[in-house]
Amino acid sequence: TTTTNATGHQGLHWSSRWAFIMAATGSAVGLGNIWKFPYITGENGGGAFVLVYLACIAIVGLPILIAEVLLGRKGGKSPIASMRDLIREHNAKAGWVSIGTLGTVAAFLILSFYSVIGGWAVNYVGYTFSGDFVGQSSDAVGGIFGSMLADPSTLLFWHSIFMACVLFIVARGVKSGLEKAVTYLMPALFILMVIMVGYAMTTDGFTQGVNFLFNPDFSKLSSEGVLKALGHAFFTLSLGTGVMMAYGSYLDQDVSIAKTSITVGLMDTLVALVAGMAIFPIVFANGMEPSAGPGLIFVSLPMAFGSMSMGTLIGTLFFILLVFAALTSAISLLEPSVEWLEERSGFNRLTATLAAGGAVWFLGIATVLSLNVWSDVHPLGMFAVFEGKTIFDLLDYITANIMLPLAGLLAALYVGWVMKKEDVADELNMSQGALSLFWNVTRYVTPLAVIIVMYKSIMG
Ligand code: PHE
Ligand code: NA
Numbered sequence: 001t002t003t004t005n006a007t008g009h010q011g012l013h014w015s016s017r018w019a020f021i022m023a024a025t026g027s028a029v030g031l032g033n034i035w036k037f038p039y040i041t042g043e044n045g046g047g048a049f050v051l052v053y054l055a056c057i058a059i060v061g062l063p064i065l066i067a068e069v070l071l072g073r074k075g076g077k078s079p080i081a082s083m084r085d086l087i088r089e090h091n092a093k094a095g096w097v098s099i100g101t102l103g104t105v106a107a108f109l110i111l112s113f114y115s116v117i118g119g120w121a122v123n124y125v126g127y128t129f130s131g132d133f134v135g136q137s138s139d140a141v142g143g144i145f146g147s148m149l150a151d152p153s154t155l156l157f158w159h160s161i162f163m164a165c166v167l168f169i170v171a172r173g174v175k176s177g178l179e180k181a182v183t184y185l186m187p188a189l190f191i192l193m194v195i196m197v198g199y200a201m202t203t204d205g206f207t208q209g210v211n212f213l214f215n216p217d218f219s220k221l222s223s224e225g226v227l228k229a230l231g232h233a234f235f236t237l238s239l240g241t242g243v244m245m246a247y248g249s250y251l252d253q254d255v256s257i258a259k260t261s262i263t264v265g266l267m268d269t270l271v272a273l274v275a276g277m278a279i280f281p282i283v284f285a286n287g288m289e290p291s292a293g294p295g296l297i298f299v300s301l302p303m304a305f306g307s308m309s310m311g312t313l314i315g316t317l318f319f320i321l322l323v324f325a326a327l328t329s330a331i332s333l334l335e336p337s338v339e340w341l342e343e344r345s346g347f348n349r350l351t352a353t354l355a356a357g358g359a360v361w362f363l364g365i366a367t368v369l370s371l372n373v374w375s376d377v378h379p380l381g382m383f384a385v386f387e388g389k390t391i392f393d394l395l396d397y398i399t400a401n402i403m404l405p406l407a408g409l410l411a412a413l414y415v416g417w418v419m420k421k422e423d424v425a426d427e428l429n430m431s432q433g434a435l436s437l438f439w440n441v442t443r444y445v446t447p448l449a450v451i452i453v454m455y456k457s458i459m460g
Pocket of ligand 1: 027028029030031032033107110234235236237238239241243329330332333
């Protein structure tokens with residue numbers, strides 16, 4: 001039988017349901033929730049963006065999460081190998097394997113910049129611990145962030161440290177240990193963020209911050225903003241990368257895929273919303289701009305840590321936990337490439353990890369340089385959609401807003417149109433009503449939503 005009581009199972013048998021929830025939540029909850037969600041919400045005008053994002057989670061994210069976990073459990077192997085087997089079983093076209101390959105490439109590209117941001121978080125553990133932000137003005141705190149960005153060797157150093165941690169965890173196979181640690185680290189991170197919301201309530205920006213997040217003004221939302229909300233629903237739930245398929249392959253047959261997926265989706269959404277409620281009041285209380293971009297949490301939160309009581313302790317703990325949340329996502333991002341290399345080249349685990357990780361690290365240098373010496377380099381600037389985008393911007397934009405939605409769309413289409421309804425019913429094991437809801441949504445609503453949003457915003 002299954003249980004969600006972590007402490008009751010400590011050191012004993014870990015149910016497959018619980019292990020899945022830990023690994024999947026570890027992958028889902030990360031920089032996407034605490035760094036990216038607040039800053040893209042700020043850049044896209046607030047409430048209307050949040051509302052569309054929540055709709056995307058419900059209409060697109062959850063059905064695709066269920067579809068990917070289902071494909072993973074049915075295949076029982078790595079995403080690419082699973083798709084090959086399923087294609088044979090269903091007599092489907094070989095092209096469907098792109099659900100696995102597209103995802104593997106996307107995860108590789110994402111990790112290259114994810115690690116650079118993870119490096120910022122590691123660096124900020126030191127800044128907060130040494131009390132660098134205590135009593136500082138917002139200009140001074142912004143200045144600390146700015147000088148970090150301006151210095152390629154600092155960024156490269158912390159990117160390297162972060163990647164070294166990822167490689168150590170993946171190569172040594174201490175992944176399961178880290179996933180168990182998530183049982184304590186995630187709730188701790190959550191509690192710290194709730195404390196931050198408590199602090200935010202004491203500032204005079206609270207009403208304005210909550211209004212910004214939850215009061216929709218649709219005139220501020222462009223069709224590109226809608227695409228970004230959709231892309232972020234994929235990014236935040238780790239969809240379209242094969243990660244959830246890989247984790248689904250460990251799930252026992254008697255576990256409810258729908259219930260566990262919904263649990264993961266709810267936890268991820270809750271963390272993002274709480275992060276927003278902690279950050280925006282502080283932004284407004286200090287006269288900062290919500291549209292400040294990728295630096296938003298690295299300026300607003302330190303401001304709060306610098307002025308609240310016990311801020312040095314709370315801030316240091318916060319960034320340590322943020323690093324752990326980023327690491328559990330990062331190891332999941334490396335996994336598909338490592339598995340692919342093992343299968344393809346016959347490398348052993350260690351060699352495959354070092355090769356894939358080394359390549360990710362090297363590509364990360366492009367993101368490091370995009371933030372300073374290459375900040376005026378816009379490689380695809382001749383296309384209107386990519387105008388003004390640095391290499392870092394492009395990696396982020398193309399993965400989240402194009403590759404992940406495409407791979408996820410294919411997963412939904414495969415489950416809805418290639419698999420038979422009886423097969424899907426066998427896997428999902430839910431009531432008739434719930435099943436036909438899932439079936440119709442996955443066949444029609446989800447694919448149409450993805451296609452319309454992508455078409456409208458990319459084709460103009
Ligand atoms: N979901 C992670 C986050 O929100 C990022 C991620 C994307 C992880 C894709 C794995 C795959 O931080
Ligand atoms: Na997330």
